[in-house]
Amino acid sequence: MNFDKELDARGLNCPLPILRAKKALAEVASGQVLKILSTDPGSVKDFAAFAKQTGNELLSTAEAGGEFTFFMKKK
Amino acid sequence: MDTKKMAIIATKGTLDWAYPPFILASTAAALGYETQIFFTFYGLQLVRKDLSVLKVSPLGNPGMPMKMPFGPKWFKSINWNMPNAIQAIIPGYENVATALMKQTIANNGVATIPDLRELCQEADVKFIACQMTVELFGFDHSDFIDGLEYGGAATFFEFAGETDICLFI
Numbered sequence: 001m002n003f004d005k006e007l008d009a010r011g012l013n014c015p016l017p018i019l020r021a022k023k024a025l026a027e028v029a030s031g032q033v034l035k036i037l038s039t040d041p042g043s044v045k046d047f048a049a050f051a052k053q054t055g056n057e058l059l060s061t062a063e064a065g066g067e068f069t070f071f072m073k074k075k
Numbered sequence: 076m077d078t079k080k081m082a083i084i085a086t087k088g089t090l091d092w093a094y095p096p097f098i099l100a101s102t103a104a105a106l107g108y109e110t111q112i113f114f115t116f117y118g119l120q121l122v123r124k125d126l127s128v129l130k131v132s133p134l135g136n137p138g139m140p141m142k143m144p145f146g147p148k149w150f151k152s153i154n155w156n157m158p159n160a161i162q163a164i165i166p167g168y169e170n171v172a173t174a175l176m177k178q179t180i181a182n183n184g185v186a187t188i189p190d191l192r193e194l195c196q197e198a199d200v201k202f203i204a205c206q207m208t209v210e211l212f213g214f215d216h217s218d219f220i221d222g223l224e225y226g227g228a229a230t231f232f233e234f235a236g237e238t239d240i241c242l243f244i
Contacts, residue, residue, distance in 0.1 A: 013184040015102040019194055022105035040184075053106045 001060065001071050004032040010039045010067065017043045018050050025056060025074050033059065036070040043068055080109045080238040082231070087244065088117030090131040090173060090188065091139075095244050096121065097191035103240075104198035112195075113231045115205035118244075119212065122204055122219050126189050130173045134162040144178035196222060203230060 007024040009017035017038045024034050036047070044061060047070050051058035059071040081103045085096040096112055103110045114122050120129060133139040141155040162168050180187065186194070196202070206225040209216070216225070224230075235241050 011184045013186075015098050015105070016184070016186050019101055019105050019198075050106065 001035075002033065003035040003071060004028050006035045006037070008037050009043070010037050012038070013040050014042050014046065018046055021047070021050065021072070022054075025072070028074050030074050032074055034072045034074065036072065038068045038070070039066060040068075043070075047072070078107065078109050079240075080234070081111075081240040082235040082238045082242070083110075083112045084231070084243045085112050085114050085118035085121055086116050088120030088129070090129040090176060092244065093121050093129055093188045094191070097188065097195055099242065100200045101191055101194045101198060104195065104200050108240075110195075110198075111201040111203060111234050113203045113205065113235075115208050119204060119208055119214065119219075121188070121192070122202055122223055124218065124220055126192075129188060130169050131176045132162075132169045133157075133172055134159055134168070141172070141175075142179070144175055144182050192220075201234075 005024055005028050007020055009020050012020070017036065017040055021034065021036055024036075028034055038047075040046075044063075047058055047061065050056070051072060055075040057073040057075070059073055060069075062069045081100070083096050083100060087093070096118075100110045100112055131139075133141050141157070142153065143151055143155070145151070177187075201224070202220075202222065203224045203226050204219060206227055209219075209225065216223075
């Protein structure tokens with residue numbers, strides 16, 4: 001998937017992936033896509049909840065070998 | 076849609092209990108909440124300039140596992156339960172427990188309290204210190220970080236009365 005910015009939140013634990021994502025989203029324009037890498041299993045539910053509450057769209061969630069990849073489109 | 080609001084009363088002054096208010100406040104801010112923390116009694120320790128005053132102790136806290144943050148896996152999994160009476164007489168026990176906890180925090184990619192507090196401030200979380208307890212405990216305003224407001228119970232209610240979430244920690 002195409003993306004405009006990438007955030008490496010691997011090794012970080014709650015709530016840092018969300019806080020870093022919020023910051024990274026502030027640096028892209030509306031409609032642009034942020035790719036987020038995470039190793040925190042809790043981030044799967046957290047990013048879904050974050051998207052629901054902020055209106056940013058979670059385009060996809062994938063897991064491979066303990067690593068999670070999210071694509072989020074800025075509102 | 077109106078902005079959601081959250082108010083927290085932070086009353087604990089230990090390293091472990093510093094986490095809930097700062098984690099919740101920074102996350103709430105990231106979710107778009109207007110957020111305020113009212114620091115009172117021991118919670119005032121969380122807004123000191125010097126955060127090294129924050130300690131954690133397993134003494135009298137049966138819920139706290141005492142595990143080593145280093146060594147092989149089998150060693151790390153040992154829970155070093157110790158009777159309170161013994162914990163109490165070992166000099167520096169609290170400092171050792173605090174150092175071990177800080178190492179565990181770093182090993183797990185958990186943010187430090189100074190980092191979380193700064194993230195809160197960057198996200199415009201409003202900090203209010205209880206003026207009554209500042210005086211009660213003999214603190215001076217110069218003991219605390221900049222950007223703090225000082226007020227009393229009525230100040231807290233002015234914002235808390237309009238919140239969607241209000242927590243006492």
